[in-house]
Amino acid sequence: MLTHYDLMLPLLRMMQNENKIYSLSDAYSELLKVLDCSEEEKNATMDDGRNIIFYRLQWAKTYLKKAGIIDYPRKAHFQLSKVGESLDLSNLKSLTPKYLSQFESFNDFRKLNQKTDREMKLAEQKIAVNNEELTPPEIISDQSKLLKDDLKSELLDLIKTKSPQFFEKLVVDLLVTMGYGGSHQDAAQAIGKTNDGGIDGVISEDRLGLDKIYIQAKRWENTVGRPEIQQFKGALADQVAKKGVFITTSGFSKEAIESAKKSGIVLIDGDKLTSLMIEFGLGVQIERSFHIYKIDQDRFDEDNF
Known part of the structure; x- marks a missing residue:
């Protein structure tokens, strides 16, 4: 049976x-006409x-999108990128993980998935991990x-295509879903209003509003460095604030992380942000679910009858 790597070329x-x-x-539909495989x-x-085949084509x-070989010009459609148009495929017999590793964006994707060298070798040899x-x-x-x-x-790719205002609203929805800020209306009034020296908003920690959390939300591509954390730290000090959360679509430098730890500032990078969205069901939906069953030994305990 053809693998997803077999379908790429x-x-x-x-x-x-x-x-x-x-x-x-x-x-x-068009690929089926040229594939070298049986009707079965x-x-x-x-x-x-x-x-x-349809599932593996997805x-x-x-994977081709992660390598930057194709683009998504509009929803549910794709086309060759400039990189894809320029590729010389004439002498290739197949596309392998090793071939795709020449593209930096694909390597970033591999790091995100934390694939080991052994796993990549297995994939390249088309050997499935067996029982x-x-x-x-x-x-x-x-x-x-x-x-x-x-x-x-x-x-994360989708969030980065949206406006800063959309990102602020997304932050509101996430925090409220997690139990902060009371209602969506209360939280929405708090976000994007202050713009006070590095603070994008203030939200209640609980429904009674007994404590406040100060928020900085940045839809960035570049890594957030120590200067941005220092600015946020100064803004918190001006407000005599005890709690701050810095949320970004990118990541934080080592110096930024160390600075935040000393100040009690919670950092949420793009990876953590999307993990929380999935955990709390924001912007995602369940496609399939699996249940693994085992014997209920109590049901077969004769002493229970």
């Missing part, structure tokens, strides 16, 4: 020949009825983490 060759915008369904493989489905598309190495629950756990990390990456 024929997909890219097809896209270079046509040079147009595709929906996933269109790409799937083309029609194979998963337990839930989804076509396996992952092929995701002799991992138990079925461990395999499910590993794949669940991979799906979650990919979702976090997509969430």
